[in-house]
Amino acid sequence: MLPVGWSLLVPLKALPRAKTRLRGALAGVGHERLVVALALSTVRAAQRAEGVAEVVVVTGDERLRRELTPLGVRFADDAGSLNDSLVAAAEARAGLPVAALTGDVPALRPVELAEALALAEVRSFVPDLPGDGTVLLAAPAGATLRPLFGPDSAAAHARSGANRLDGLWPTLRRDVDTPADLADAVDLGWIPDLS
Ligand SMILES: Nc1nc2c(ncn2[C@@H]2O[C@H](COP(=O)(O)OP(=O)(O)OP(=O)(O)O)[C@@H](O)[C@H]2O)c(=O)[nH]1
Numbered sequence: 001m002l003p004v005g006w007s008l009l010v011p012l013k014a015l016p017r018a019k020t021r022l023r024g025a026l027a028g029v030g031h032e033r034l035v036v037a038l039a040l041s042t043v044r045a046a047q048r049a050e051g052v053a054e055v056v057v058v059t060g061d062e063r064l065r066r067e068l069t070p071l072g073v074r075f076a077d078d079a080g081s082l083n084d085s086l087v088a089a090a091e092a093r094a095g096l097p098v099a100a101l102t103g104d105v106p107a108l109r110p111v112e113l114a115e116a117l118a119l120a121e122v123r124s125f126v127p128d129l130p131g132d133g134t135v136l137l138a139a140p141a142g143a144t145l146r147p148l149f150g151p152d153s154a155a156a157h158a159r160s161g162a163n164r165l166d167g168l169w170p171t172l173r174r175d176v177d178t179p180a181d182l183a184d185a186v187d188l189g190w191i192p193d194l195s
């Protein structure tokens with residue numbers, strides 16, 4: 001059965017290579033445990049956003065698959081790079097509304113994601129808080145996702161014709177790349193589940 005609403009792709013890099021800038025951010029907490037906590041919180045919030053029909057975790061990492069399976073997500077394979085993986089997962093849903101959300105926005109309030117998706121009437125993106133990266137790229141039915149994540153992806157998405165969505169959305173735009181970002185996410189209300 002085809003989902004009604006957004007298919008939300010959440011790409012997750014293999015844990016041993018993921019979130020290198022966060023290594024050692026929390027004393028006494030294993031790096032992989034922290035990255036899993038970021039992903040779990042992001043995915044749980046995304047699943048609760050109005051308009052999201054399914055969350056598809058795009059990863060080749062076995063531990064991530066194991067940790068996220070109880071949430072009832074779907075999985076798509078990693079195709080070797082972030083953008084190639086998203087293209088492949090989006091192609092499998094051609095014709096449907098498809099969006100990609102980075103897996104590192106753990107303070108996310110579902111209402112902020114719902115608002116952004118509701119505004120995405122054409123191919124659109126939401127920049128991260130500093131403004132150079134992208135946290136959300138959304139392609140409504142009939143549009144192609146064409147992901148250009150990577151360095152300066154906000155400019156790349158704008159150049160490619162995507163509409164920039166400029167809502168405040170402090171929790172959607174707070175991606176966690178560095179220890180300072182992690183502290184910000186906690187200030188925004190994220191309680192890391194490190195059990
Ligand atoms: N499936 C998949 N996801 C990726 C890949 N590269 C990055 N991602 C995911 O894309 C999102 C944004 O990536 P980054 O913030 O650059 O994460 P990162 O590469 O793990 O972090 P750094 O090592 O600090 O650059 C995160 O959810 C990553 O897990 C990839 O090759 N495959």
Ligand SMILES: C[C@H](OP(=O)(O)O)C(=O)O
Nearest residue numbers: 133134149150153175177
């Ligand atoms: C993938 C990349 O994430 P960053 O490492 O800039 O948070 C981006 O924003 O396109």
